[in-house]
Amino acid sequence: MPSTSQSALMNRSGEVMYNNALGKGMLIINSQHAAIDLLEKRSTIYSDRTHYISAGDFMTKNMSFSILPYGDLLRQFRRVAAEGFSKSAVQRFHPIQNREAIMSIMLSVDYHIPPVESKDDPCIIGVENHVRRFLREVQPGTRLVEYFPWLRYVPSRFAKWKRDAQYWFIQDSLRFQRLLGKVADDLANGIDRPSFGATIIKTQRKHGLSELEQAWLVGVMLSAGGETVSASLQWWILAMLVYPNVQARAHAELDEVVGRGRPPTFADIPFLPYIRAMVNESLRWSPVAPFGVPHASTADDWYEGMFIPKGTICLQNMRLLNFDPEVFGRTAAEFDPTRYLDEKGQVKTLMEGREEGHMSFGFGRRVCPGRYVAEGSLVINFTTLLWGMRFERPEGAQGELDVRTLVRSGPTARPVPFECKAVPRFTEAEALLNEALSMYE
Numbered sequence: 514m515p516s517t518s519q520s521a522l523m524n525r526s527g528e529v530m531y532n533n534a535l536g537k538g539m540l541i542i543n544s545q546h547a548a549i550d551l552l553e554k555r556s557t558i559y560s561d562r563t564h565y566i567s568a569g570d571f572m573t574k575n576m577s578f579s580i581l582p583y584g585d586l587l588r589q590f591r592r593v594a595a596e597g598f599s600k601s602a603v604q605r606f607h608p609i610q611n612r613e614a615i616m617s618i619m620l621s622v623d624y625h626i627p628p629v630e631s632k633d634d635p636c637i638i639g640v641e642n643h644v645r646r647f648l649r650e651v652q653p654g655t656r657l658v659e660y661f662p663w664l665r666y667v668p669s670r671f672a673k674w675k676r677d678a679q680y681w682f683i684q685d686s687l688r689f690q691r692l693l694g695k696v697a698d699d700l701a702n703g704i705d706r707p708s709f710g711a712t713i714i715k716t717q718r719k720h721g722l723s724e725l726e727q728a729w730l731v732g733v734m735l736s737a738g739g740e741t742v743s744a745s746l747q748w749w750i751l752a753m754l755v756y757p758n759v760q761a762r763a764h765a766e767l768d769e770v771v772g773r774g775r776p777p778t779f780a781d782i783p784f785l786p787y788i789r790a791m792v793n794e795s796l797r798w799s800p801v802a803p804f805g806v807p808h809a810s811t812a813d814d815w816y817e818g819m820f821i822p823k824g825t826i827c828l829q830n831m832r833l834l835n836f837d838p839e840v841f842g843r844t845a846a847e848f849d850p851t852r853y854l855d856e857k858g859q860v861k862t863l864m865e866g867r868e869e870g871h872m873s874f875g876f877g878r879r880v881c882p883g884r885y886v887a888e889g890s891l892v893i894n895f896t897t898l899l900w901g902m903r904f905e906r907p908e909g910a911q912g913e914l915d916v917r918t919l920v921r922s923g924p925t926a927r928p929v930p931f932e933c934k935a936v937p938r939f940t941e942a943e944a945l946l947n948e949a950l951s952m953y954e
């Protein structure tokens with residue numbers, strides 16, 4: 514077996530880079546070609562996750578979807594999620610998403626920024642805190658026990674990290690069970706609203722997950738979705754400020770297709786190719802998960818002359834993957850939705866076998882199960898927000914907007930905070946939105 518004691522190795526083309534730090538092998542994948550070769554074509558051995566003692570074994574008792582080892586429970590979770598969030602199944606969420614987009618714009622009108630949810634909802638606060646704790650816990654370097662695994666056997670009374678993790682497992686389990694319990698009560702009372710929770714309860718016999726597993730599956734889908742979609746919206750608003758010509762073209766498309774007499778709905782989306790292209794471009798351009806969610810390998814392997822030992826953690830360098838000049842040309846760093854449009858102005862497939870035309874939803878057997886609902890949320894939010902308002906920099910805002918620097922909160926990244934003003938585009942917008950909102954209530 515070749516020596517892996519060197520601290521950093523790069524294959525001939527620089528597409529992959531291997532690094533060994535504190536006994537943990539790490540591969541950085543720098544090209545689309547290598548990402549597809551390893552994480553998709555060889556997905557039988559590249560679909561595991563890093564094993565986290567604190568976040569995995571103690572804080573979530575190995576029920577947190579995104580860090581589950583590649584095994585039976587993961588396959589069950591993915592099957593249930595794939596059914597509940599398939600391209601056709603997510604259409605049942607459209608009325609809710611439409612209403613939320615309007616709520617979001619109404620909040621924007623009041624607060625000048627578009628919050629995704631009401632910040633005061635205790636349930637939202639609880640889930641947000643869970644996300645924050647979880648992201649901190651999986652951050653490299655947070656817990657010594659990840660480097661010295663024997664520390665897991667230190668009794669809880671001497672190990673605060675362990676006491677806290679056990680405490681949060683109980684609290685989060687109760688929270689997720691309470692949330693799903695409300696859906697179960699509604700169903701028992703004949704109230705059957707479209708939700709993933711309702712689907713999972715109704716199909717329990719088929720999938721066979723325990724009540725606790727169901728609660729964690731739904732809870733983690735909710736937290737994974739909230740964090741990523743809200744970060745994507747922030748990047749998109751930044752893009753609207755930096756590229757006013759893109760915003761103006763989207764406004765023109767909305768005026769032509771929807772007009773100003775009523776707010777848009779999902780029924781308009783097929784006729785708004787520029788805005789649909791903007792969703793793809795936004796996901797490509799925004800580094801929401803700058804290194805993806807790292808995969809881990811389960812067998813020794815060779816790639817283009819480089820040895821990759823079993824257990825290697827594989828990070829995907831999304832900025833390089835999504836800015837590949839061979840696919841996106843020399844303007845890859847620019848925010849330009851037209852790259853996704855053909856000569857007739859219709860959305861085109863830019864990457865063979867990858868409808869969305871970017872790599873931001875990840876790869877192979879771990880590809881994001883929430884991608885269709887995420888695209889739905891983004892497209893209706895972009896459409897509704899742009900229909901009613903224009904995003905501007907406030908007068909007197911200083912300096913250039915920073916599109917390169919990331920503010921990291923664990924594996925997700927947001928832009929450096931920036932000032933933004935949301936200006937109603939026409940006087941009737943607010944009244945028309947209020948009217949539309951009342952139809953959803």
Ligand code: HEM
Pocket residue numbers: 578579580581591733734735737738739741742745796801802805806807808873874875876877878879880881882883884886887
């Ligand atoms: C802009 C929105 C989103 C982005 C950019 C995004 C991105 C990602 C990425 C990169 C991964 C890792 C894929 C891999 O390992 O190869 C992932 C996994 C995951 N995503 Fe998303 N996601 C988004 C929205 C959502 C939504 C809305 C949900 C839930 C409804 C969701 C649920 C999950 C879950 C549960 C996983 C873990 C899957 C697994 O480990 O097998 N995501 N996502």
